[in-house]
Amino acid sequence: MNKILFSAVSKKFVMALAGLFLLLFLPVHLGINLMLLKSDPEPFNTAAHFMATFPLVKVVEILLILAILVHVTYGITLQILNWCSRPVGYAVRNKSDTSAFSRFMIWTGGSVLIFLVIHFFNFYFIKLGIVEGDPENFYAVAQQLFVIPSYAILYWICFLILGFHLYHALQSAFQTLGLSNEFWKPVIRVISLIYAIVIPLGFAIIPFVILLFK
Amino acid sequence: MITLDSKIPEGPLEQKWKRYKANAKLVSPANKKKLDIIVVGTGISGAPAASALGELGYNVKVFCYQDTPRRAHSVAAQGGINAAKNYKNDGDSVYHLFYDIIKGGDFRAREANVYRIAEVSNQIIDHFTAIGVPFAREYGGSLTTRSFGGVQVSRTFYSRGQTGQQVLLGAYSSLVRQIKEGTVTMYPRREMLDLVVINGKARGIVVRNLITGKIERHSAHAVVLATGGYGTIYYLSTLAVNSNASAAWNAYKRGAAFANPSFVQIHPSSVPQMNEFQSKLTLMSESLRNDGRVWVPKAKGDTRPPNDIPEEDRDYYLERRYPTFGNLVPRDVASRAAKERCDAGYGVGPTGLAVNLDFRDAIKKQGKKAIEEKYGNLFEMYKDITGIDSYTEPMRIYPAGHYTMGGLWVNYDLMTTVPGLFAVGESNFSDHGANRLGASSLMQGAGDGYFILPYTISNYLASEIKTPRINTDTIEFQEAEARSAEKIKRLLSIKGKQTATTFHKKLGKIMWDHCGMTRNEKGLTEAIGLIRELREEFWKDLNVPGRADELNQELEKAGRVADFLELGELMITDALNRRESCGAHFREESQTPDHEALRNDDEYAYVAVWEYNGDQPPILHKEELKFEFVELKQRSYK
Amino acid sequence: MKFKLKIWKQRDAHSRGSFVTYDLDGVAPEMSFIEMLTYLNETLIGKGDEPVTFEHDCHEGICGSCGMYINGYPHGPVKGLTTCLLSMRYFKDGETIVIEPWRAKPFPVIKDLMVDRTSFDKIQQAGGFISISVGAAPEANAIPVRKHSSDLAFDASVCIGCGACVAACKNASAMLFVSAKISQYALLPQGRPEGKDRVRAMIAEMDKQGFGSCSNTGACEAQCPKQIKLFNIARLNREYFKAY
Structure with missing residues (x-):
């Protein structure tokens, strides 16, 4: 039993499951965020309130936190092991034909993690009461942040990086879970591409609209 | 002085092996554990032998010069492996397979041995299939076969153009299974330098650890050589560049007689030589001749691109000369026919030493996809090497040294003239006579290793159960080690000007020119002188850099070339002795009016067995070949 | 053809290695990469220098012995080829070619370009x-x-x-x-x-x-x-x- 828990393949499997779970959450989050585009703060705040208080969502919230922790910890652990697998590197950079997205997952993932921490300070920790603020009016908090151009730009960059991460992540998850073959691989690739463009783009539109039109 | 006893069991042909097995002595499981066996070589006879003996419970030690047993050169066999399954219902049978091999070998092989290998051929296919070798299949899920040269049935099982790789990896998988079980111990990166004979019996070997340079002693109750052929003596051949004759040659010097050394198969289809730096001639499988048509222009010096030469200006010389077998004549016949055309000035390509192998008609008829399915990897490899796309332009091919039918003499037990020393696969002489048919080498190698040796070696070891583990401190081991160390020291101390490769190239040229596809009295006599001169030069002017106690690839090469320089003389001596043409051995003095090989059964229906005699010329012994079950005929493929 | 070869040299598993640069002239475009290195070794031995150690055997891409990291690519820049089938015509005359052994913890270097x-x-x-x-x-x-x-x-x-x-x-x-x-x-x-x-x-x-x-x-x-x-x-x- 030890072997399955600690094998690299299993770690990847768990990472992929956790990652997929996070991917399921993103469209929900995006759906709520899109309400920021309305001039009426009510729908957004109601949704935020619902997310903060409904018991079932509470369970999902714990799962999400766990998923992030597992995904990040395993990602870093595996990366360290992977670096150890080649103690002496090459003098000439490896030019093997691979997509850049796949080679830099640890870095894109790390960037997303930093963004997540900032994001938690801005919103989630307010809800938890760790940081000061009004948890009942996230609409106002968001509006205030997005009108700061430097914040909006940082936000865009982060979602661009998230897009890179997602494009490889989704394909990779299917491969790791053993759900890819000759027939499905191109299909999965297209789905990943659509997902990796639509979701980050959806998020990125919000500060864009707010900056320009408000 | 050796005596030859082939130990062929009495009785009708199809009963011999059954009777042998029924009467063979057995060794109990408890005693097997106490008996050590050394297997040298991990190709398609060595790996099967070692794993089968391990499965039986013997304590096996296996040696190879490569880093892993999976790299033995059997891996490069392309076309297939024969068996008398008769899945195609085309009239095949064990007898037909036996007869084809005997006839293909131009009646210079032992009937009983050949019948036995044909008999076990079906079991080989069963076993390889069971251990997961992916042979080609029909849509219905059954195994499929293809035709090969020299026969009129379709009995060759294959895995695209990589059959050797697939069966070798299968054999390797059984071998590692036994290594895991602990019955087999693997010693990779070791080169056998000498055989140790104690009280007339083979009791061990001396090897060089190629990483540390240390000479090691290993003992056993019996030693099995599965060390392959000596085709690299030509320098340019289809063999792996490190394949060598040293193990067999040193066994010869310790008393194992060498049989028919001059019988070398020149394969008709290899990529032609392109320049002087070339180190290797790459084989293009004989199976290509199933669909490819061989031709040269009808006019001398026709330099038009092949596709511009119209049908009426092409000479499909194999189809013209051999209407019955056409492009599927045996290898020796196809090789000589190509040489004849090229020597007469009809050759193609920049050197004029090549003929066309054209797939135009097959592609037209079956479609490109069907051809790709069968030969895809060969076409790719050809393109990698030459840059020519054979789907649109004919391949250019020329004969190259390939397989040695000659080898250590063995009796029906596969035992050499040294008791306790066995030889299997290409390293022995036993089954292919003067010419081997395509897809028979994998069959013979695997058959020897899996299904024959385990019986015969047990029969021998049954009388050794009281012999305790062999001590490696005996005087014989010390002497063998000292001899090997002395030779290495000598090679390193010459400090001349020329590298081992330079000498190897020179030797190769002498052998190819005088003891290659065709031979004659004058050329052979001259070659003996040339080889002696070269050998003298070698020991005066060789340059081996580095030391003995380290990884030293030049030293490895030098040792091998030193042995080849001696073996070459024996090959020529044998070729001189055999004043007849048979199979691959073509003496220009002995041919039919239409230039086919002319045998002389009255004088030469024997195996020429050479015994080492120190500095004196080797002693010739003759094993008369008695043909009780087949009638000797002039081989005809017309 | 002419090449500048930068090759990893390492005495044995325990030594520290470094790159050594060789200038090689007279390479024919139809030589395979292995034949080019063999040719280099022949010239090195002629000059009394130590040859480069590397593995190769079948020269037809099937035994798996050969393998080196050439200019950033395992087995060189051409897809689907082993080092022994890689022809020199794929390289530019005068080019610098950097040759390294496989690098991985489970593949320790034995000598020069040879790994275990x-x-x-x-x-x-x-x-x-x-x-x-x-x-x-x-x-x-x-x-x-x-x-x-x-x-x-x-x-x-x-x-x-x-x-x-x-x-x-x-x-x-x-x-x-x-x-x-x-x-x-x-x-x-x-x-x-x-x-x-x-x-x-x-x-x-x-x-x-x-x-x-x-x-x-x-x-x-x-x-x-x-x-x-x-x-x-x-x-x-x-x-x-x-x-x-």
Whole structure:
């Protein structure tokens, strides 16, 4: 039993499951965020309130936190092991034909993690009461942040990086879970591409609209 | 002085092996554990032998010069492996397979041995299939076969153009299974330098650890050589560049007689030589001749691109000369026919030493996809090497040294003239006579290793159960080690000007020119002188850099070339002795009016067995070949 | 042709290595990369210098002995070729060629460009076989196999065990190698009885040998001289989870 828990393949499997779970959450989050585009703060705040208080969502919230922790910890652990697998590197950079997205997952993932921490300070920790603020009016908090151009730009960059991460992540998850073959691989690739463009783009539109039109 | 006893069991042909097995002595499981066996070589006879003996419970030690047993050169066999399954219902049978091999070998092989290998051929296919070798299949899920040269049935099982790789990896998988079980111990990166004979019996070997340079002693109750052929003596051949004759040659010097050394198969289809730096001639499988048509222009010096030469200006010389077998004549016949055309000035390509192998008609008829399915990897490899796309332009091919039918003499037990020393696969002489048919080498190698040796070696070891583990401190081991160390020291101390490769190239040229596809009295006599001169030069002017106690690839090469320089003389001596043409051995003095090989059964229906005699010329012994079950005929493929 | 060769030289496993630069003239475009290096060695020996140690044997891309990291590519810049089939016509006259050994913890350097790939044998030993002893096999056609499955099994089993997948992978992962073996047996009915034990054992051994994990980058597939496909890794993953 030890072997399955600690094998690299299993770690990847768990990472992929956790990652997929996070991917399921993103469209929900995006759906709520899109309400920021309305001039009426009510729908957004109601949704935020619902997310903060409904018991079932509470369970999902714990799962999400766990998923992030597992995904990040395993990602870093595996990366360290992977670096150890080649103690002496090459003098000439490896030019093997691979997509850049796949080679830099640890870095894109790390960037997303930093963004997540900032994001938690801005919103989630307010809800938890760790940081000061009004948890009942996230609409106002968001509006205030997005009108700061430097914040909006940082936000865009982060979602661009998230897009890179997602494009490889989704394909990779299917491969790791053993759900890819000759027939499905191109299909999965297209789905990943659509997902990796639509979701980050959806998020990125919000500060864009707010900056320009408000 | 050796005596030859082939130990062929009495009785009708199809009963011999059954009777042998029924009467063979057995060794109990408890005693097997106490008996050590050394297997040298991990190709398609060595790996099967070692794993089968391990499965039986013997304590096996296996040696190879490569880093892993999976790299033995059997891996490069392309076309297939024969068996008398008769899945195609085309009239095949064990007898037909036996007869084809005997006839293909131009009646210079032992009937009983050949019948036995044909008999076990079906079991080989069963076993390889069971251990997961992916042979080609029909849509219905059954195994499929293809035709090969020299026969009129379709009995060759294959895995695209990589059959050797697939069966070798299968054999390797059984071998590692036994290594895991602990019955087999693997010693990779070791080169056998000498055989140790104690009280007339083979009791061990001396090897060089190629990483540390240390000479090691290993003992056993019996030693099995599965060390392959000596085709690299030509320098340019289809063999792996490190394949060598040293193990067999040193066994010869310790008393194992060498049989028919001059019988070398020149394969008709290899990529032609392109320049002087070339180190290797790459084989293009004989199976290509199933669909490819061989031709040269009808006019001398026709330099038009092949596709511009119209049908009426092409000479499909194999189809013209051999209407019955056409492009599927045996290898020796196809090789000589190509040489004849090229020597007469009809050759193609920049050197004029090549003929066309054209797939135009097959592609037209079956479609490109069907051809790709069968030969895809060969076409790719050809393109990698030459840059020519054979789907649109004919391949250019020329004969190259390939397989040695000659080898250590063995009796029906596969035992050499040294008791306790066995030889299997290409390293022995036993089954292919003067010419081997395509897809028979994998069959013979695997058959020897899996299904024959385990019986015969047990029969021998049954009388050794009281012999305790062999001590490696005996005087014989010390002497063998000292001899090997002395030779290495000598090679390193010459400090001349020329590298081992330079000498190897020179030797190769002498052998190819005088003891290659065709031979004659004058050329052979001259070659003996040339080889002696070269050998003298070698020991005066060789340059081996580095030391003995380290990884030293030049030293490895030098040792091998030193042995080849001696073996070459024996090959020529044998070729001189055999004043007849048979199979691959073509003496220009002995041919039919239409230039086919002319045998002389009255004088030469024997195996020429050479015994080492120190500095004196080797002693010739003759094993008369008695043909009780087949009638000797002039081989005809017309 | 003329080349500047920057080659990794290392006395033995315990020594520290460094690059040595050689100028080589008179290379013919039709030489293979191995023949070019052999030619270099001949000239070095002639000058009394130490030759470069590297492995090669069959010269037809099937034994898996050769393998070096050439200008940033395992087996060089041309896809689907081993080093021994890589022809010099693919290089520009006057070019500098940097040649390094495979780099991976489980492939320690033995000398110069020669590495120890015993770890592959160890993985195969853990379970890469079907436990049927000589004599126990049923009639070959008693086990029908779907042609498509048999063809896929063959495509996987053409692996030559050269280690280019490990050399190319940023994690030095052996997943492509292991998946090729697992796939071959998983696709054939003969391999099914031991399927679960095999995949567990081989994966455990792979980790034990110190290979990295798979990031699904596809560098292995891109550099595999036998063009073994990434689907095999998906199949390996599938087989592994089914095994528990």
